[in-house]
Amino acid sequence: MDGLIRDRAGVAAFLESVRGAPFLALDTETSGLDPHLEKLLLIQFGTAEKQALVDAQAVDADTVRSIFRDHLVVMHNATFDLKMLAATYGDALHLEEAQIADTQNAEKLLRNGRKTDHLLQGFALKVLAERYAGMELDKSIRQGFFGIQSVTDLSPAELLYAARDVEATWKVFARQLEELERDGLLKVLAIEGAASVAFADLELKGAPIDKEAWKKQLDEAKSGSAQARKALDKEFWTVADRDLFGGTTLNYESDEEILGALKKLGLTLESTRREVLVASGHPAALAVAEYREHQKIVSTYGDAFLAFIHKKTGRLHPRFNAIGATTGRVSCSEPNLQNIPSGSAFRACFRAPPGRKLITADYSGAELRILAEASGDPVFIDTFRRGGDLHAIVAERLFKKPVNKHENPELRARAKAINFGLVYGMGAQGLANQLGVRLDEAERLLEAYFRAFPKIRDYLGESARQALKRGMAETMAGRRFWLTDLRRDGRDEGTLTRIAKNMPIQGTNADITKLAMARMYQAFRRGGVDAFLVNTVHDELVVEAAESVAEEAKAIVIREMRSAGAEFVKRVPMDVDAQLGDTWTK
């Protein structure tokens, strides 16, 4: 016999034999990577000593659910396995009740910012198994799994390999646990684990997109680009060669060629960045900027983007990298749904299917509220508690003039620039550039700002000083970013200081948003509410819901986002703006 478990009794007997284990490791083998097209073949789980191999097609959801019932379940790159499990067994798995930990995320948390002190680089299980358990994993065997349609086609060698992955994952996590505890990372690991289920659901369900509406928007950008290109040909007509079709032979995508052609027109620029082009005021430079604007849309959000629409679901299923940034932020790719133009109509092309709605919810001024919490500044705290306009209040204190919707809006804009710049560790020179004022004026503004808000100055200064001293910056959930290797690589102190100031703020925002995702997922499932996440953009969550429960879903979104915020930010409310509509808004 092949030793495979094919029924509920077999799984129950195995679970009984590992009842006292502190956690179980789990892995799956699939016929491929796409949960909508491929099959789950095998579920392997167990401990370092013993592993069960389960024929995934032979057991039901409730049987698989029992694996998760009494144990923390550890996976390497959990989102992938959870996605395959959810696609195979559906809601009956009740993953919202599962406790998950991920060895890959654990390693990212432990190494964040550090080049590994080992010879082996990367976060693959093979690497961790060798590093933590001295195990050699032969990943070449896995090639044989692709395209296999039944678990009975797996050879004994392949089954052995599958079991060894469980053993390795278990041993790796056992060792990681000690380090995670030592570094105070267990809390953030738990947040990541809970969020991994939400990420699996998010990737599996995907985002709904109106392809025809998108194409229409794209066509506008295409014609804008073509028109701008004609204008470019005119501008550069005298200094460029002609092609056979009445245009120039200039490659407008080449910065080098653009700079050369501008020079022939008597304009010498240091860069082709938009700000530089516009500042020159030269008509040819302005034409380049105009062309770029349209062409950016055409190239980034054009055919390559639409090619990501899934042939089976008709939706976009991007990859969310839960720990994509050193700060703990999520990143997104294939396609990136975190950089869709916000002022344009493209966001409105994300449209709920018939009978459904989209909820767009974002934290209002998240980073400044986190700064209020961390610094304890009384004006910041009072303003946020009252629901006041912080930028206006800051402007009034700074400029001693009334600032509101009707009076002195330019002063509010200045205050806003300082408020946001501070979070990034901006200095006087940066502020001068931002506001277009002289350096000495920017210096005076910053001085006045810190006189008015000494606690902000003290917090930012002390936070960065401590971080540089410890060689590590930390968020409110205990997520860490080690600065030591950056310093060794020769990053200057100014840059290190800015990173040290920003990481705890940006990273705490990430902690909160991920906790909100996890709680929201659980609340929808436990409440039997037909609603799920379709996008996450740093301080914003987009949820799709059945029309009949959309208002209820919206209330849950707001409640869970606020409560997740309150977990860390206690002195001011983490207010949420939420909108219910047919499309992604703002």
Added chain:
DNA sequence: ATCTGTGGCGCG
């Protein structure tokens, strides 16, 4: 033909 680094620019 494919890889890597860079400039530029979309987002928070």
Added chain:
DNA sequence: AAAGCGCGCCACAGAT
């Protein structure tokens, strides 16, 4: 073009 943080994608340029 930058003494303002964090991403991913496009196109080019130079390398293999």
